[in-house]
């Protein structure tokens with residue numbers, strides 16, 4: 001990770017804490033070298049002081065973000081809220097106000113890294129969200145309001161296909177084609193699977209908000225109002 005901090009005593013302490021936690025640490029003490037080090041080493045996280053020689057942290061943030069979506073935590077010494085707001089608007093993931101405890105910075109760094117690992121999953125097939133329902137095709141996990149729900153593989157496939165086409169009606173045939181592996185889902189069982197799926201993800205399965213029936217045609221998944 002890249003620590004951008006011009007007060008070397010602060011940077012020393014942070015570096016030590018981070019190294020003790022097993023992080024690799026690069027350091028920059030001004031804006032231009034922060035941008036340069038980022039371009040060269042592509043760190044997985046940047047801890048970014050705002051008040052820097054060369055150009056300010058907000059400018060570092062802007063230039064780095066123009067290149068890539070690396071997680072950034074701002075270390076802001078000013079009491080002025082404006083810096084925090086500007087930083088968050090520019091896309092910082094979090095901020096820690098000075099004087100900060102290195103322990104807190106390390107804790108935030110871990111949280112942001114965990115979050116960004118999840119955020120990167122979409123490159124490999126991607127977590128999908130529809131309202132309070134989130135579907136992780138890699139882990140084969142479905143959560144409703146953050147709570148895991150257990151689905152059969154067929155229910156999972158149906159949900160996945162519907163969620164890929166939010167707002168679009170899929171005919172029964174389209175659904176069967178996309179869901180069925182080796183023809184293991186039949187026309188007559190599709191409604192049963194849908195009913196079971198609703199029972200698991202809908203608050204009131206009789207009045208579904210996510211998976212609605214389009215009479216005579218098929219089903220569609222909608223983003224609840």
Ligand code: CA
Nearest residue numbers: 006049051052
């Ligand atoms: Ca500073």
